Amino acid sequence: MKYLVGYSGSEESKAALSLARTYAESFGARVFVVASMGGGRSEKVENIGKAAHDLAFAEKFLKEKGVACESHQLARGMSPGEDLVRFAVEHDIDQIFIGVEKVSRTQKIIVGSNAQYIILKAPCPVVTVKHYPK
Secondary structure, eight states, X not given: OEEEEEOOSSHHHHHHHHHHHHHHHHHTOEEEEEEEOTTGGGOOHHHHHHHHHHHHHHHHHHHTXXXXXXXXXXXXXXXXXXXXXXXXXXXXXXXXXXXXOOOOHHHHHHHOOHHHHHHHHOSSOEEEEEOOOO
């Protein structure tokens, strides 16, 4: 089994990572953690550094429980939704985990919904996870 987690370091993506880790422990899956840098080659250095730091955290979090994992920082100039769907196809992913947050209708119209794109276009099941503050 191969799982994919779209990871940005947000509380929502941490919740998705945590659930993917639980599933991976139970089913012996390998987890691919992907950070999509939508700006491609024009991405700011500080954003690239933050993504690298976030991915290092994710790898450590998974390895603490003995979960096999790989992290990938993508800068292909696509939206995160497009990037994750393409990665899933390229790597024959069995299930995708993504964190979702509530946004207004106006925000969806202006920036679109990466989660919606992934849910509709993914080649495999998608699990959406919402962060619930304690």
